[in-house]
Amino acid sequence: MDLIYKNEKVLFVIMLTLSCVVWLGVILGTLGGALIWALVIFVMYCFAQSALISYIKGTAVQITEKQFPDLYRRIDACCDKLEHIERPQAYLMQMGGALNAFATRFLGRDFLVLYSDVVDALHEIPDALNFYIGHEIGHIKRKHLLWSTVLIPASLMPLIGAAYSRAREYTCDRHGLAACDRPESAQAGIAALAAGGKRGATMCIQAYSEQSLHTDGFWMSFHELVADYPWLVKRMGAVRALAQGQEVKQPRRHPLAVLLAFFTPRIAGAGAAGPIVMVAIIAMSAAVLVPAYQQYKVRAAEAAAFRSGDAAVVVEKFDSATKEIPATSEQPTEAR
Known part of the structure; x- marks a missing residue:
């Protein structure tokens, strides 16, 4: 199984080319002045990102050989399966019921954060947790976090920016599948994301993936085209097909939705709220x-x-305008 989604490489080349053209145009157009602003923005980014990293370190529980050794060994095993030598600094965080995980980067150091609720939800199927871990390691291994700053100009463009973001998610789902010992575990991980830990364990996977057949309408197509993530039912269908050694054939999107999305400004992170x-x-x-x-x-x-x-027309307009100005009781004094 190829761990890279078929469209990601092509979209990356397009994104990189467009972004380099924009960056070069900005630098030349400002005679290098944009570099000063780039430095200012980088400093602002450092303060913002350092706030997130500080919160993680000051609130979450670091996963080590002594602290949650079972999770530590699981992360280590996933890195070995995916041939990612450098281990990210991992933390466990309570997020009020959210079933997810995320990876981030700061000053050359990668961080992996697992939500405690997804760990607890998959307690009976621990191999399914590998899907979440492998997905985030996929982001790190593919250097999605590192390239995100360079690709900012193209990421703000309609269609192309969101398409690349969705392609990255499909790529990382492949990494998550490869990290699992059994293909069914990856499907269980997506099921938990869709219906929670208890209901997800008894959910009909086939019926859920067949819901993707109803995503070809105008509104479903449009809101996916402007979103950062594919519909979860499509991700489930893709993982199921890969587990069987096949490539899924997703429903075609509505052509009018593609046309409208092309004229819809890209607002990264806004997703369905973008419009x-x-x-x-x-x-x-x-x-x-x-x-x-x-x-x-x-x-x-x-x-x-x-x-x-x-000029008479203008004078007439001026006279009519001055007549509308209310007179005041005060009269100007004459100069003496």
């Missing part, structure tokens, strides 16, 4: 630009009247 944010931006822009445009038309008409020699 709502877009509408809000358009509304606020219209509130500012429409009155300004109307004033521009009036001034353009006045300038045209002066140029054509029809």
Whole structure:
């Protein structure tokens, strides 16, 4: 099984090419001044990312040989299976019922955070936890975190940015599957993400993956095209097919949804809320630009009247405007 999703490499090349063109244009267009702003932004990023890392270190429980040795050995085994030599610094964190995990990076150091609820939910199927661990190691191994800053310009573009993000998730699901001892464990991991620990254990996997057949409509297609993640039912179908040594054939998206998504500004991380944010931006822009445009038309008409020699029209407009100004009781004093 190829651990890299078929579209990720192509999308990466496109993203890298577009981003390099944008970065080069910005640097040349500002005569190098953009480099100063890049330094300022990097410093701001360091403060923001250091806040997250500090919170993790100051709140979560670090997974070591002495602290949760079973999880430590499991992470170590997943790294060996995926041939990732450098072990990330791992932590266990309580997140109020969320069933997930995430990887992050700061100053050259990789961090893996497991949510305690997903660990507890998969207590009866510990091999399914390998899917979550392997998925996040996939992000680290593929250097998704390292390249994210370079690819910022292209990631903000319609269609392409979200497509690359979804391709990365499919790639990491493959890593998660490869990290499991049994293919069924990966499906159990996705089932827990969909229905929770108890219900996910008794969920019909086939019926759930068949829900992907209903994702070809306009709205389902559009909201996936502008989202960072594929629909979970599609991820389940892909993992099931890979477990059988096959490639899944996903439903085709609605062509009108593709057209609309092409004109929808990319808002990374907003997902399905992206269009709502877009509408809000358009509304606020219209509130500012429409009155300004109307004033521009009036001034353009006045300038045209002066140029054509029809000054009387302008004078008449000026007189009518001054008549509307209310008179005040105060009279200007004469200079002495």
